[in-house]
Amino acid sequence: MHNVENSIREAAKKLLSEKKVDLIVGYERGTLPLRTTPCFVDKAEDVRKLVWNENCDANLSKYLLSRKENVGVVAKGCDARSIAVCIFEKQIDKEKVVIIGAPCLGLIDKKKVKAKLDGRELLEATIEDEQIRLKGEGFELVFPKKDFICNSCLTCRHRNPPIYDVFTGEKVSEAEVDEFGEIADLEAKPAKERWEHFKEELDKCIRCYACREVCPLCYCKTCFVDQTMPIWFGKTNDLSDTMIYHLVRAFHVAGRCVDCGACSRACPMNINLREVVKKTEKIMKERYDYTAGLSLEKIPPLGEFKIDDSQEFIK
Amino acid sequence: MVVFQMVWKVIGKNKIPTLIQELNKEYEVFTPVKKENLVFFERVSSGNEAFLDFQNTKKSPKEVFFPQTEILFTYEINKQGVEIEKAPVLKRDIVLLGIRPCDAKGFLLLDKFFSSGEYKDLYYLEKRRNTTIIGLACNRPLSTCFCTSMGGAPFGKEGMDLLLQDINDKYLIETVTERGEKLIKKLPWLKDAENGDIDKVRSLSRNVEKAIKSKVSVEGVSKKLDGMFDNKQWDLIHEKCLGCGVCTYLCPTCCCFDILDEATTKWKRVRIWDSCQFSCFTLQGSGYNPRPSGKERMRQRIMHKFNYFPKNYGENFCVGCGRCVQECPVNFDIREVVEAISTDIWREKDE
Numbered sequence: 037m038h039n040v041e042n043s044i045r046e047a048a049k050k051l052l053s054e055k056k057v058d059l060i061v062g063y064e065r066g067t068l069p070l071r072t073t074p075c076f077v078d079k080a081e082d083v084r085k086l087v088w089n090e091n092c093d094a095n096l097s098k099y100l101l102s103r104k105e106n107v108g109v110v111a112k113g114c115d116a117r118s119i120a121v122c123i124f125e126k127q128i129d130k131e132k133v134v135i136i137g138a139p140c141l142g143l144i145d146k147k148k149v150k151a152k153l154d155g156r157e158l159l160e161a162t163i164e165d166e167q168i169r170l171k172g173e174g175f176e177l178v179f180p181k182k183d184f185i186c187n188s189c190l191t192c193r194h195r196n197p198p199i200y201d202v203f204t205g206e207k208v209s210e211a212e213v214d215e216f217g218e219i220a221d222l223e224a225k226p227a228k229e230r231w232e233h234f235k236e237e238l239d240k241c242i243r244c245y246a247c248r249e250v251c252p253l254c255y256c257k258t259c260f261v262d263q264t265m266p267i268w269f270g271k272t273n274d275l276s277d278t279m280i281y282h283l284v285r286a287f288h289v290a291g292r293c294v295d296c297g298a299c300s301r302a303c304p305m306n307i308n309l310r311e312v313v314k315k316t317e318k319i320m321k322e323r324y325d326y327t328a329g330l331s332l333e334k335i336p337p338l339g340e341f342k343i344d345d346s347q348e349f350i351k
Numbered sequence: 352m353v354v355f356q357m358v359w360k361v362i363g364k365n366k367i368p369t370l371i372q373e374l375n376k377e378y379e380v381f382t383p384v385k386k387e388n389l390v391f392f393e394r395v396s397s398g399n400e401a402f403l404d405f406q407n408t409k410k411s412p413k414e415v416f417f418p419q420t421e422i423l424f425t426y427e428i429n430k431q432g433v434e435i436e437k438a439p440v441l442k443r444d445i446v447l448l449g450i451r452p453c454d455a456k457g458f459l460l461l462d463k464f465f466s467s468g469e470y471k472d473l474y475y476l477e478k479r480r481n482t483t484i485i486g487l488a489c490n491r492p493l494s495t496c497f498c499t500s501m502g503g504a505p506f507g508k509e510g511m512d513l514l515l516q517d518i519n520d521k522y523l524i525e526t527v528t529e530r531g532e533k534l535i536k537k538l539p540w541l542k543d544a545e546n547g548d549i550d551k552v553r554s555l556s557r558n559v560e561k562a563i564k565s566k567v568s569v570e571g572v573s574k575k576l577d578g579m580f581d582n583k584q585w586d587l588i589h590e591k592c593l594g595c596g597v598c599t600y601l602c603p604t605c606c607c608f609d610i611l612d613e614a615t616t617k618w619k620r621v622r623i624w625d626s627c628q629f630s631c632f633t634l635q636g637s638g639y640n641p642r643p644s645g646k647e648r649m650r651q652r653i654m655h656k657f658n659y660f661p662k663n664y665g666e667n668f669c670v671g672c673g674r675c676v677q678e679c680p681v682n683f684d685i686r687e688v689v690e691a692i693s694t695d696i697w698r699e700k701d702e
Contacts, residue, residue: 066682068495073682074591094681098593151388157406157493173491242410242419244596245629246680262631270613272420272623302680304409304597306389 040138040205041088044110047136047202051108052080057134058105063092069161070146074099086110088204090144090163090181095298097252100128107133112140114188114296116197117329118252121292124332124339127255137200139208142181142189143297144168147306149184188297188310191215198330216318219311234279234312240305241278243271247299247309248285253292260284282312290316291338294329359544360524360535362515367522368398371448373538378446378483381415383408392447403449406493407672411603412447412454413461416478419600423474423610423620436617438474445482446534448515453498453672455486455510457603463664464606474622483534486511487522490555492563495673497686499560500567503670506556516552523552567686568693569657569667575692576658580650584697588688589649591681596626598675598683599652604668607632627651653688 048060064075064085072091076099077083088110096109097119111119116135122128149158149170160171168181189195193215196207222230245261248254260268261281269284270277295317299309320326324337362370374380375396382401384393390405392412426435450458462479465472489496489505498504508514512531515522523544526532535541599605609625612618625632628648634640642648660668669685676684691697 067676067684067687068682071682073684076587076590099590147388154388155405157491159494242596242600244600244626246593246595246597249593249595250680258630262629264631264634265636267611271609271611272613272621274420298680302595302597304601304678306387 041086043204044088044136044138045083045086047204048077048083048086048108048110049080051134051136051202052078052083056106057108059103060086060108060110060136061096061099062086062110062136063088063094063096066091069158070144070149088138090141093143093186093298093301095250095252095296097122097128098250100133101252101255103132105132108136109133110136110138111197111200112138113192113194113197114140114294114329115252116199117194117294118296120199120329120332121294121336122252122255124336125292130332134202135197135200137197137203139205140189140192140195141208142185142192142195143301144181144184145186145301147301148186152179152184186297186301187218188295188300191218191295194327194330199332215321216314219314219318222311223315235275237307237311238278238282239275240307241273241282242305243273243278243281244304246302246304247307250298250302251289252296252298253289254285282309286312286316289313291320291326291336292328293317358526358532358535359549360526360538360541361521361544361548362524362541363521364403365520367401367403370538371395371398371401374446374448377443377537379443380446380448381412382448392449401449403487406489406491407451407453407496407674409674409678410601411457411672411674412450413457413603413606415445415447416458416475416482417461417465417606417608417624419624421474421622423622425617425619427617441477441481445478446485447482448485449487450484450511451489451672452486452505452507452509452511453496453501453503453670454603455484456498456501456503456507456670457510457672458484459510460604460660460664460666460668460670461606463666464660467664483512483530484510485524485531485534486514486527488514488516488552488556488559490517490559492559493673493677495565495676496563497565497567497671497673499563499671500565500569501667501669501671504556505559505563506552516555518548518551518555521548523548525552565671565673565686567671567689569669569689570693572657572689572693573661573667575695575698576654579692579697579701580654582697582701584691584700585646585650589645592628592645592649592683593681594628594630594645594648595680596624596628597678597680598685599626599628600624601674601678603670603672603674604656627655653685656685657689657692 051057060077062075063072065087066073070091074094075085095115097115116137123130156172158170158172162169166181168179170177191213193210269280293313326337371380380395381392382395383390383405384400385402389409392408422438424435424437426433465475492505508527512528514525607625608622610622613621633642656668
């Protein structure tokens with residue numbers, strides 16, 4: 037881990053001092069346990085701020101979307117994949133980005149930690165040798181790290197960035213995981229029950245749009261829910277309105293989502309937002325053998341028209 | 352000045368459901384309720400739903416008076432003209448039980464916003480005026496709680512009618528206002544507190560207050576911000592903010608709203624929460640937005656809390672509950688911003 041952190045700093049320093057980039061976007065220590073915060077480094081001497089650990093959970097590709105300068109960005113597997121999608125969709129200029137790829141060891145899900153602590157506040161956390169030590173007022177507990185890994189990481193097959201300009205550290209082995217196992221129960225339910233389940237989940241939504249804002253693929257200049265002249269959809273937090281927001285968003289990221297899990301991590305109401313999109317990801321895999329963000333050349337199935345498309349959905 | 356008799360009562364923790372049950376006969380009772388792992392203020396129909404062993408609720412209780420979606424009135428346009436139907440009035444008075452001192456202080460700040468000046472917000476005030484607040488002092492403040500920096504305290508009574516103070520298996524109930532006293536009189540079965548218990552909470556209150564470690568030097572920040580509208584730091588601090596509404600929506604004092612008309616079978620005029628962090632905040636009909644980027648929107652949030660509001664109403668528009676600190680998806684920490692302004696780091700960097 038420290039190895040990777042040092043290599044990230046070295047790579048960043050080199051890029052800045054050789055003036056290959058104007059800015060590095062990476063992570064620095066946060067103000068709370070198990071947190072890091074995005075940081076922007078433009079001086080070579082400041083690269084020591086950069087950290088690398090299991091709490092580097094923001095998808096930094098979001099910060100590349102509006103930049104005019106040359107930027108070096110620290111990217112895990114999923115981050116690099118979303119950058120790839122954005123490059124393909126011409127939202128990020130490939131020539132202006134240097135991807136500092138880093139092997140991901142899985143992110144810690146703060147919500148799982150909170151659930152485990154059941155109301156007790158976490159004051160300090162240390163991670164060592166696959167173990168996590170949680171300290172607070174009157175408790176010190178040690179758990180296997182794997183108990184708290186984000187669900188999106190547990191089903192990830194691309195911990196090493198598939199595209200990068202500089203690779204830091206050593207590549208990790210990719211896990212053979214059941215990518216879609218987590219939605220099997222939901223899929224097995226009758227439509228009515230699934231509907232009830234989504235209603236219950238999305239009813240918690242307060243429309244803070246954290247899911248949209250952290251999503252690297254939500255880059256529309258004006259999101260459909262923000263259209264006001266005329267208004268396209270209801271803006272209240274009634275279920276019918278929130279449902280439309282989430283379902284349209286799911287449609288919009290279908291075939292593009294890399295399942296970085298940023299939406300689920302950001303949701304203050306603990307809505308499992310990944311679940312809605314995971315199914316579309318599965319369909320893309322089954323029908324088109326397509327996984328988003330693995331290549332800069334392959335045209336995404338939903339981005340092209342083929343005369344011989346099976347079109348079996350048209351009956 | 353109203354003179355009332357300050358009384359101290361005591362209630363066993365196991366009697367809280369009974370208390371709620373009894374209050375429910377006359378009032379709409381809201382208490383903290385635990386749902387999965389999160390605690391929210393909700394209307395309860397039975398005493399057992401209340402969950403008082405929490406540090407702070409996920410959302411602030413502001414939505415009881417200022418709901419995220421509120422129908423102001425409905426109307427129909429017909430040949431006779433426009434027929435307006437007023438929104439239903441409150442049927443029963445409200446009791447809020449389990450309000451933390453920071454949130455109670457938040458209500459006092461919201462009162463200033465919604466009731467000062469020429470136009471009073473009747474929707475907010477009707478609910479607010481008919482509410483009795485039973486507070487709950489904090490024995491275990493979070494590490495992100497900075498209420499003492501914002502003029503509050505973990506055992507603060509400001510904004511409360513009654514204050515519950517937790518000592519082991521019981522709560523001491525302190526009467527704070529006449530309204531609180533009225534409620535206590537309806538509960539003759541509550542026992543009087545003993546002097547020993549009162550001493551106990553007084554020393555507990557001092558100890559808990561001392562235990563609050565998160566401090567923000569807010570003194571003088573309002574004045575310093577006067578000359579900082581064009582400070583270069585605004586260009587930098589907003590950078591990591593992605594522009595979601597988590598901070599403002601969970602905040603006990605943020606109260607910007609939008610008003611729109613919705614068509615169903617009838618027209619509804621609806622008030623909904625707005626957030627200064629959203630890109631369509633203050634977007635004008637012409638397409639012009641005086642706050643076109645994250646920089647101006649972040650400046651608005653900080654300025655509103657620590658400069659505009661203090662100028663208009665004499666107090667900071669933050670109670671130090673720490674929700675925005677805890678919940679920000681990218682760990683933007685407002686305490687760092689206030690601290691940097693306070694210690695003149697901003698001014699120095701700007702020179």
